[in-house]
Amino acid sequence: MTNKCVIFFDIDGTLLNHDKELPLSAKKAIFKLKENGHVVAIATGRAPFMFEDLRKELDINTFVSYNGQYVVLNGKVLYTNPLMIPSLEKLTEAAIHNNHPVVFMDHEDMKANVPEHTYIKESIDTLKISRFPTHDPYYYKGRELYQTLLFCPEGEEKQYEQEFHDFDFVRWHPVSVDVLPKGGSKAKGIEQIVKKLGFPQEHQYAFGDGLNDIEMLLTVKNSVAMGNAVEKVKEVAKYVTKSVEDDGIFHGLQLVGLL
Structure with missing residues (x-):
């Protein structure tokens, strides 16, 4: 196992291009990695139900989702880090007061606290997924949530950052922000997997493009x-x-010597 590596790939802007398509060169590269005995995993801000088709297409059963809050290894849940519900209730109250909708998310579904809102449609549509959040303002009750989406124009999340210290706020769209447990990140989720698999640092790789990939x-x-x-x-x-549009995954894997 000394020459085997684990490689984590972000989805949007990394595996998938602007049109949410998987370049053929990236798909071939992923299967070549697996053929060579490497472990291929996904590390994304998306919910598990938002990339089921991609996992099936690439035959990937290990992933870090919700920016590290819901981690699966070989098809089994390895680690979860849910949001603090009492603080989330207070944040939701403040959001309602500011006319900022929220969407509650667990590992199976997502529910909006309002019947409809242009910000929700505008941002969710960019993901080009088949599922859209339905209305359930009390979806946070009696269940673990791993992420919440707060919908507000750029800069307006600052008021929430100052007041709600149990959360981190990471913008992913001009009108939408991920609300995560404080200190939660893809890095923390990856740590759980590599600790379990025993890969040394030298054999760990990660590809990303967005602000939620920095850590x-x-x-x-x-x-x-x-x-x-x-x-x-x-x-x-x-x-x-x-760039992802220019066979970036394939060239990147060549660049680091994995292909």
Whole structure:
């Protein structure tokens, strides 16, 4: 196992291009990695039900979802880090007062606290998924939630950051912010997997492009930023590959010597 590695891939802007399509070169590269005995995993901010088709297409059963809050190893739940519900209730009350809708998310579904809102449609539509949040303002009761979406224009999340210290707020869309448990990250989720599998740092790799990938790319020794990544992400990565639109996964794996 000494020459085998574990490679974590973000989804949006990394595996999937702007049109939410998986480039053929990336698909072939993933299967070549597996053929060579490496462990291939996903590390995403998405909910598990948002990338079931991709997991099936790539035959991947190990993943870090919800930015590290729900981790699965070989098809079995390894680690969870749910939101603090009392604080979430208070945040939801403040959001209602500010006319900012929220969407509650567990490992199976997502529910909005309002029947409909343009911000929800505008941001969720960009994911190009078949499921859309339905209305259930009390979905947070009696269940573990791993992420909540707060919908507000850029900059308006600052008021929540100042008041709700049990959460981290990571913007992923001009009108939407991920609400995560304080200190939760893809890096923390990855830590659970590599600890279980026993891979040394030298044999750990990660590919990403967004702000929610920064801690992952800072923590994983062999980190690769996509060519389409934001500058802050490129600055923290060990390597920078080509854009996802330009066979970035394939070239990145060549760059680090895995292909």
